[in-house]
Every structure is written in C-alpha cells, then in structure tokens.
Amino acid sequence: MELLAIHGGTPVRTNKIYYGRQCIEDDDVRAVAETLVGPYITCGPKVRELELKLAHFTGAKYAVVVSNGTAALHCACIAAGIGPGDEVITTPLTFAASANCALYCGAKPVFADVDPETYNIDPQSIRTRITERTKAIVAVDFTGQSVKNDEIRKICDDYGLVFIEDAAHAIGTTYKGKEVGSLADMTCFSFHPVKTITSGEGGAITTNDPDLYNKLVLAHTHGITHEEQEMEETEIEGPWYYEQISLGYNYRLTDFQAALLISQLNKLERFKQRRKEIVETYNEAFKDLDGIILQKEIAESDTCRHLYIIQLDLDKLTCTRREFFDAMSAENVQCQIHYIPVYWFPHYKRLGYTKGLCPIAENIYNGIMSIPLYPLLSDSDVEDVIHAVKKIATYYSKK
Ligand SMILES: *Cc1c(COP(=O)(O)O)cnc(C)c1O
16 A cells, blocks of 8 residues: 555655646737737727627627626626525525525525435425425526526426526536527536636626617626616717616726636537546546445536545445645645535524535535535546555545
C-alpha cells in the first residue's frame, strides 16, 4: 500500500490543481481588447449580438443577458410575479442564490428533497411540498445534469406554477435532444469563472414567452422603457422622453464581457466534449472502487458536466469525509464540497428552517466531494486525480 502524502508520503503531483478553472485563450483576449477600444463599453451591440446568439444556441425565442446568474434568478422571479405570501419550491443541494431569489421578492423558499442517485430535485418530493401559496419551482440542473423536465412541466401545468430552471451548471446540456434553455418557462444561466463558459461575472435568462421577455427586459434595466407603445402618458414631450413603468434594477452586462462570452460560446462544443471525456475516464476508473459511489445519470440528459462528484460510502471506509478531503489536499488535489444544504445556513436558521427537512439531501451532503473537472486538465492531470482517489480510498478501505 502507498504511503499517503498526509502521513509523510510523496504527493501524487508537485503543483496543486483545483476543482474548477476557466479556459481563456488568445482569441478571447483579442475579442475583449477590440471591444474595449470601441465606442461602447457598457451595454451595446455586443450584448445584442450575444442575446441573439444565446437564443439561437438554446433554441429559445428570447434571451436577456444580465450581470450575473443571481441577477438572472432575481429577474425571473420578478417576471413570474412572485411576491410576499408566495412560496417557491427549490432544492437544498445548490448554491444559495437558487433560494435567495425567492427571499429577494419577499416570498418563502420551500425545500423539496432530491433523488438519492442523481442528486437532482425529486418530482415526487415537489408534489408533497405544494400548497395553495406555491407560485413557482426553481429546479436546478445539479452538476449540469438536466432535471426531469417532463415531470416538472407536468406538475407546473397541474397546479398552474411557473417553471424556472436554474441552469447555472448546465449550458450545453440537452434533455431528450432539446437544448436546456428552451424547455422551462424561464431558464437562468451563470457565466461565473468556474462555470462552463465565462464572462468574468455574467448571466442570462432565456424564454419562449413574449410577455415574460418584456418583464425580464424591464426588470434588468430599472423598469424603464423607450418604446412609445408601452408608455402610459399620452403626451410624449420629445425625443428624450422615456418612462419608468415598473420597479427594476441595473443588472446590465458590459459589452466587453459580452464579447468574451460570444468568443467562449464558440468553444462550448469543444469544452463539452473534453468535459465528457474526463467524466468517462473518471467513471471507468472509479466504477469498482470500494467506498466510492458515483452519481447516476438519467438517459434523457446528454450532460455537459460542470462538476464531478464522488460520494464516499462512509460505512465502507475507516476515515471521515474531512480526513479524505485533507488527504486529497495533501496529494495536491484541491477538492471542494457542493453544496452545504442551503437551509443549514444561519440566515435560514433565523428564518425558522431546521435540519432534517430533506434527509436524502443531507445524507448526500455528508459524503460528497467535487474533484477537478475542467477542459484545461491534461490527461496526466486526470491520471493524477485518479491516482490520488484510488490511493486514499484503498488506504482507508475496511476490506
Ligand atoms: C453559480 C450559481 C448561481 C449564481 O450565479 P452567479 O453568476 O455566481 O451569481 C446560481 N445557481 C447555481 C446553481 C449556481 O451554481
């Protein structure tokens, strides 16, 4: 048996790798530089071009580009008309923004449990959480795998709910051959640097509904319109005239960020293929490894995977998750945990949420760990990660 680095052995590699990292190439840099010296720095022609490109790519009728994924979720909740007294059902196994967007609107996030094998929100559990106050579902494509779109659509139709898909992890994923972004009432994307394609900070919402689209446009730019047919005053004073017709925010993206994202979008297919290749290599390497459980995928999802998660089967290992995590770190493979159940946070505790609401999600949280996954990983990096996981799992195996 190999001596673990944490016990003084030689680490599997000398320099540290992290769980995720952006891929910015020379043409990305050129695209930003060209836009920076042009006439528009903030919202201009590159933002428009990006919106058309995103709509075309996802197959949605409309796309609105915003300053980040959280703003995208906030705008979607505003467009859905969510307000005080409403409830919004989401998963606890997500970044806090998926639930915070309901709080921003004065509504109450309600947590449904997840499927023990895919880790995605469980439609059966959603049904048990519905009340007469339920207004929307924020379904997260966790790790990039599509949620069960058909089942969630059916629930939304049965109860008259708005289906918001949080696809922060899932650009490039298809469900039954259809691109994520074309399926839900509104789909939200994030272009944060750890996500599959990036504009530094950035986000977008896609929709097929012209009414939701108009509301999204207003929500992300102060509720101000320049369109005469939308104005309420009959006297238009002059060409400078515009109206604020609702309460909106400044959630605009800049043109140089849009230029970066247009350039990144052109690489998405390449990034997806490389991510898939690494996922397959990991799956193959770990499939018979004692103490490690792999995330399962539904056949309907052709996944552009954002995160690769291993779940420790702690009954079969002599270590804790913390010891495994620290051992990986000592091997110079820096993992991360996605995610702490949202309602465990002090802010949610103060709002009255308690542990135990979603036992399956909590149990998954206790064993999971995200290992490195991004297109820039070389084959030898991937081998190092596999080596580290096998070395540690073997060392701590009860067998
Ligand atoms: C990253 C992320 C967000 C928020 O996106 P930002 O661009 O960081 O604001 C929302 N939901 C999920 C699931 C995310 O992973």
